[in-house]
Amino acid sequence: MVMNKIETVCGYSCSECSYLWKECTGCGNTRGKPFWTQFAGVDICPIYDCCVNDRMLANCGKCPELICERFTRFKDPGLTEEETRASLRDMEQELRQRSRRESGHSTHPPKRQGES
Template identity: 45%
Template sequence: MDKIISCCGVICSECPYYPTDCKGCPTIKGQVFWLEYTGENICGIYDCCVNSKKLEHCGKCEKLPCDRFNGSDPTKTPAENENDLINQLHQLHSMK
């Protein structure tokens, strides 16, 4: 199976929520299931990158990483969240 990668650098196809709870941002256009917990209609990173800036992914943005990457998953430890961010940034830099 090919990797499905979101504009933020998350490898959707490696996520435990894929494909049951989430089909991946390229398919669902940033309307991820966890938005019900944040009250948003669309992921802020996706909205900025794809809808506003018309970029393929954040790796093409001169402001990477911006404040939109400061969020964290409350179900993970600070170390796990930091590792996730490092992995996302590595993925994005490899896609430039």
């Protein structure tokens, strides 16, 4: 279990990344310029740039286009296709839950009549 979770705009968990505190301090601390941007040929993470700079959102969970092509444009080369899909599902779930929490809504689906 991660004690000090670092929340990112994209839903990725920096706290679980092996590069954290070595090559990177998290996208919030680097203002969207994590270590990997130099290898991807971009100056700023496209997801961070769109979310924070263009749309001025706290995270992508607030965006009606979640999950957009920016999430699949730069894939982690160390992940299989299945791992990538699972990671995207986890990120989307995290963002939707965070968005509901920030809006004051329950993170659990409403109970149906007769359920306890």
